[in-house]
Amino acid sequence: MTFSVAFNWIIALFSLVPFIRFGDDWKKSLQLPPKDTRVRTSDVTSTKGNEFEDYCLKRELLMGIFEMGWEKPSPIQEESIPIALSGRDILARAKNGTGKSGAYLIPMLERIDLKKDYIQAIVMVPTRELALQVSQISIQISKHLGGVKVMATTGGTNLRDDIMRLDETVHVVIATPGRILDLIKKGVAKVDRVQMMVMDEADKLLSQDFVVLIEDIISFLGKGRQILLYSATFPISVQKFMAKHLHKPYEINLMEELTLKGITQYYAYVTERQKVHCLNTLFSRLQINQSIIFCNSTQRVELLAKKITQLGYSCFYIHAKMMQEYRNRVFHDFRNGLCRNLVCTDLFTRGIDIQAVNVVINFDFPKNAETYLHRIGRSGRFGHLGLAINLITSEDRFNLKSIEDQLVTDIKPIPGSIDKSLYVAEFHATNPNCGALELLNW
Template sequence: MATARTASPATMIGVNKPTNGHFKGQTKPTGQQSGLHGTSQLPSAPIIRSSIPQSSGGIKFGDDWKKCLELPQKDNRVKTSDVTSTKGNEFEDYCLKRELLMGIFEMGWEKPSPIQEESIPIALSGRDILARAKNGTGKSGAYLIPLLERIDLKKDHIQAIVMVPTRELALQVSQISIQISKHLGGVKVMATTGGTNLRDDIMRLDEIVHVVIATPGRILDLIKKGVAKVNKAQIMVMDEADKLLSQDFVILIEDIISFLPKDRQILLYSATFPISVQKFMNKHLKKPYEINLMEELTLKGITQYYAYVTEKQKVHCLNTLFSRLQINQSIIFCNSTQRVELLAKKITQLGYSCFYIHAKMMQEYRNRVFHDFRNGLCRNLVCTDLFTRGIDIQAVNVVINFDFPKSAETYLHRIGRSGRFGHLGLAINLITSDDRYNLKSIEDQLVTDIKPIPGSIDKSLYVAEYHSVDPDDDDVYSHRTCEI
């Protein structure tokens, strides 16, 4: 079973050799530390503690079970209409098990988002779903809640499979599954991905497993070896379905489906639906219920700017952004693994703490970087497009395209790493003369306006609960230029 290591990287002063994707430098007193007291670890939300058993066995009929919950601090940040324009439903309206409701509320999910309102009752009915919704609006909960509700603990076989395109997303989804099912009293969730020990997965599947979250190659290997028996699995979810049905995975997905029972339920979720999804739907889904909460490929709440620079000016521009922006956490995208490591090293030389991650790293190290960055041990992460699919780190409020992407789809998924669950975010693109045609093309395709970077950026556009603009925050970008 794929697991994330919890060991923290040792703090290194100055420039050191990278430790498994962890670059750390001496921290500067910059804009990145505003409101964080100069610490290297981000503050975590305080927990409202109360005595509660790990299962609901200690709650008797008639008790006010909500009083016993361990609730996270209420999130009062501004949210966009992507998550606030609901019908007013409550999670209790769906007749879910009390134990599942306990896990949902302890995740901090107070009310269903629009995609959850549309999806949960249909998924509970057993009908196939084709759902399209913006990144970061609660798609994971939209399929995990009905999936876990339908798990029968009296049956000791695999009942549901969740397919995802990346190992990091598999770990994230499995962690969410375990958290919201912790009071259900015995739901067994397993994550299995490539790059991990196959023998460990085989041994795990020799025990009871109800839900498998997997990347296509690894689960197909386990199925063909006769270890993962999916002939009784009633539900198959495809998260980031457009990627799973691309040329990289579609043959594997078709092969996996051939092992499932004919009366299985298939749920497809994504932000973009190319023609490959339509073909798959026509072939494998039975009268699917279609949900479309994205009439346009736009991201509300994400303010987008570009800085027109030469290749040699990029690092200087990044240094200026770091020193002046109020960054909680940032993700910086490069177009190659080599540039990821070089940039991470350069950022460290500039005096900022930095992690990096890319597909050529050993899985054990990728797990550690992902886990540590998600837990706030570092503010900046440099990565390739490995990190564009479904990764949900709510503390990320700034995304920087150090290298501008070539496709609108990639751009959409990249900048969607900020502004999670309707919160505000900032996307800054470093544009060279070679990128200007791609910039115009992406603006046209997404029907959006990426503006030249201004002399100062209103912090209320991307900083949670920021109520005023620093009057001294002018002339932020000394080398900014005008229109292309």
């Protein structure tokens, strides 16, 4: 074969490839989502000005990042990505909805070696819904990498299906603790060569519900593993775990303020019997894209969902005692916008990221500051605006004051009118037809 023939053959081969031609701008071929022009708060905009390209990531990974609509790294991603890439343990504290998933998924996927057909990374999460969400993001980001195999495994699903799946190549496992430990002990999930273990919502994973399982899982990992902890809150129990299992961890704390800056918080003082009427008033007067309404028990979730439906509003409900198949369907349909309102227990406070949610209502006020923080963090995702409304009875008033003090935040009495610009992204202050919203006359 002459040189000219060989050269022409190489050029012809490259012409068949849709990406990466010599001299081409590879970004032009990306399938980017519509640009998000909504206002964002400093929780995600106060960055050092870095770009994702600055981290020397694989081009195929960058393609997936940009096609997710992630234009530039958020503060937690700027702090976390280069350290995680270096292999160092991390203890990271950052607010809900500021990009923690990307902070660990990007370096994790960058370090996956496709030539190796064993599990290289585990992401531990406390709930089944969060496992499904994280695995979906992982698959989307890695779609151009050419063969990263991601598997979600949680309780409530068919164990035999998971065993058959692990008989094939799996690089990344997203799991709840009980299920992955079961698979490890059965000898099905081999984790001795795992190089990175991430604990998302680490405070919950290190609570009494899970910590024994987590300790057991770590005992099966190799000595050279890297452990990354991410959460919005870290109780004292984390210090004991960190001293035992992390090696000189790099500590990140972006929590000078605990609550998200874009969330406006109000309370309405009501009796228990007035709660449904108050909720009906809120529904009729607020401009809700999607709302999440929290109750303190599964029984109250079902009763309230029935009441809301009777009032004529679309409503789903979800709690931990439901069949997993139904939980999955509710989560998927609500996330895709098939219903405006979701009533739930604290099952839904952990990491669930639904961008359209702009209103959170605490129908039952939570007992502690940590739960309150995670609940209201379901709105105002990634620096966007949100509204949190708390229905307070006489029994809740001391809790309200305690939570305000602990979070150093101001939960104000609900006013006679609420300005749409506080929670509706499409509101334009220069439009004279967009006046304040007359809400409640107590």
